[in-house]
Amino acid sequence: DTGVSQNPRHKITKRGQNVTFRCDPISEHNRLYWYRQTLGQGPEFLTYFQNEAQLEKSRLLSDRFSAERPKGSFSTLEIQRTEQGDSAMYLCASSFPDARGGGYTFGSGTRLTVV
Amino acid sequence: DAKTTQPPSMDCAEGRAANLPCNHSTISGNEYVYWYRQIHSQGPQYIIHGLKNNETNEMASLIITEDRKSSTLILPHATLRDTAVYYCASLVLSGGYQKVTFGIGTKLQVIP
Numbered sequence: 001d002t003g004v005s006q007n008p009r010h011k012i013t014k015r016g017q018n019v020t021f022r023c024d025p026i027s028e029h030n031r032l033y034w035y036r037q038t039l040g041q042g043p044e045f046l047t048y049f050q051n052e053a054q055l056e057k058s059r060l061l062s063d064r065f066s067a068e069r070p071k072g073s074f075s076t077l078e079i080q081r082t083e084q085g086d087s088a089m090y091l092c093a094s095s096f097p098d099a100r101g102g103g104y105t106f107g108s109g110t111r112l113t114v115v
Numbered sequence: 116d117a118k119t120t121q122p123p124s125m126d127c128a129e130g131r132a133a134n135l136p137c138n139h140s141t142i143s144g145n146e147y148v149y150w151y152r153q154i155h156s157q158g159p160q161y162i163i164h165g166l167k168n169n170e171t172n173e174m175a176s177l178i179i180t181e182d183r184k185s186s187t188l189i190l191p192h193a194t195l196r197d198t199a200v201y202y203c204a205s206l207v208l209s210g211g212y213q214k215v216t217f218g219i220g221t222k223l224q225v226i227p
Binding site for chain 2: 004031033040041042043044045048056091093095097103104105106107108109111
């Protein structure tokens with residue numbers, strides 16, 4: 001297992017377009033998290049899954065955002081009708097339930113630029 | 116979730132110990148203190164965590180005050196590759212709930 005994989009690494013889109021990001025977690029981890037990071041800030045929690053169930057969503061996750069983890073393996077994060085304020089790094093992480101082994105393992109992120 | 120505060124930036128001479136402080140005065144009894152670091156264009160990387168006791172691993176040491184209101188991450192012999200943003204974070208492990216809350220981090224510059 002090579003860790004958490006995120007695709008694409010970079011995405012440039014025009015305002016109003018829809019985008020989808022993919023995250024492949026560490027296979028043994030049943031928890032998966034999405035975070036958003038803007039320039040100069042720490043990562044901000046968006047949502048998390050235990051297996052296929054989405055257990056918490058942040059208020060940051062507006063109606064334009066949707067996340068899925070259909071079979072409890074990979075996850076997708078979709079942003080509809082993108083706005084310039086959506087430009088950020090979107091980070092995915094996975095973990096065991098009890099945070100053993102160091103809590104989260106993060107992927108390298110998807111950098112979204114909305115023009 | 117505890118709010119963590121850190122100095123925005125610090126310098127450290129190469130080969131010297133880097134001591135990075137974090138204030139988490141609102142931390143609750145079941146919240147862990149976690150430290151991550153982030154090198155430009157990469158995701159955060161786990162360093163160390165603790166609840167009450169001081170911890171040490173191959174990367175760093177974590178000193179948590181007795182009242183748990185603050186902690187210090189110690190990199191014993193900083194190298195140029197340790198230049199990164201270091202995040203102090205809190206994590207709640209309770210009844211299946213788990214979420215890491217990050218602060219804005221300290222940008223550590225290791226100087227040759």
